[in-house]
Amino acid sequence: MRDFSNRYIYVFSAVMVLIVAAVLSWTSLTLKPFQQKNIAIEMKRNILASLGVSATAATAEEEYAKYIREGVAVDASGEIISGVAAEDLVIKAELAKPEESRQLPVYKAEKDGKSFTVFPVAGQGLWGAIWGYVALESDMNTIAGVTFAHASETPGLGAEIASLPFQAPFVGKQIFDESGNFVSISVMKPGSYTPDNHTVDAISGGTITSKALQKMLLNSLGAYKNYIAKNKIQ
Numbered sequence: 001m002r003d004f005s006n007r008y009i010y011v012f013s014a015v016m017v018l019i020v021a022a023v024l025s026w027t028s029l030t031l032k033p034f035q036q037k038n039i040a041i042e043m044k045r046n047i048l049a050s051l052g053v054s055a056t057a058a059t060a061e062e063e064y065a066k067y068i069r070e071g072v073a074v075d076a077s078g079e080i081i082s083g084v085a086a087e088d089l090v091i092k093a094e095l096a097k098p099e100e101s102r103q104l105p106v107y108k109a110e111k112d113g114k115s116f117t118v119f120p121v122a123g124q125g126l127w128g129a130i131w132g133y134v135a136l137e138s139d140m141n142t143i144a145g146v147t148f149a150h151a152s153e154t155p156g157l158g159a160e161i162a163s164l165p166f167q168a169p170f171v172g173k174q175i176f177d178e179s180g181n182f183v184s185i186s187v188m189k190p191g192s193y194t195p196d197n198h199t200v201d202a203i204s205g206g207t208i209t210s211k212a213l214q215k216m217l218l219n220s221l222g223a224y225k226n227y228i229a230k231n232k233i234q
Helices: 006-050 060-067 091-095 158-162 164-170 207-223 225-231
Strands: 068-074 080-085 104-111 114-124 129-136 143-150 186-188 199-201
Touching: 006 060, 006 068, 006 129, 006 143, 060 068, 060 104, 091 104, 091 114, 091 129, 091 207, 114 207, 129 207, 143 158, 143 164, 158 164, 158 207, 164 199, 186 207, 207 225
Parallel strands: 186 199
Antiparallel strands: 068 080, 068 104, 104 114, 114 129, 129 143
16 A cells, blocks of 8 residues: 655645535535525515415516516615615615614515505524515505415424414404504414404414514514505505
8 A cells, every 4th residue: 555645645635625615616606696596586486475476486587577566675764765676685684784774675566456565574483584575455554465484493383384374364464553553463372362453363382483473573564664654545
């Protein structure tokens, strides 16, 4: 067996590390456009889902163009920010910024002759990130539909936020009370409250995730409160 000097081994190892790093870097750069496109398509599918429109990866862009009229960015005061596209913004990152520097994405849609506005929401669940979209009717108060997703909530428990049975009761609920105050939506344990226009049932056995989703809606929709108030039909 041939003996190799320590110097040879070190040089060989260094060369191999450089080669592997170069290959991984090239692979990452090559795949990045595809990854970004897949992320954009998934976002469009979720926005459409909040409007009750089902789309596949193959049909998402066509359906999105059919129903979504405009994507804009708004500041904390509720004013539209010129020259900024909603699709370029990540709601979780914007909510982490100081209020005065936020650029919040808003999507305006039309379906069956009616106007809707879709707001992205984001928060922290029991085990990881949770997020979704809330579509409001033209009165900027009544929920037309929602869609929620998660990174790592418990299957059969917190993960149920992504299921239709949990999401369906949000339709028709309202985020402002009778006096015009923003109250968002409460997610309460069945039997612990009197049913009203601002409350839905929590997930059985998934109380922590349910409360995390309630907080997500309060914080995320609350960030749009000024924009909603300026566009709300009295």
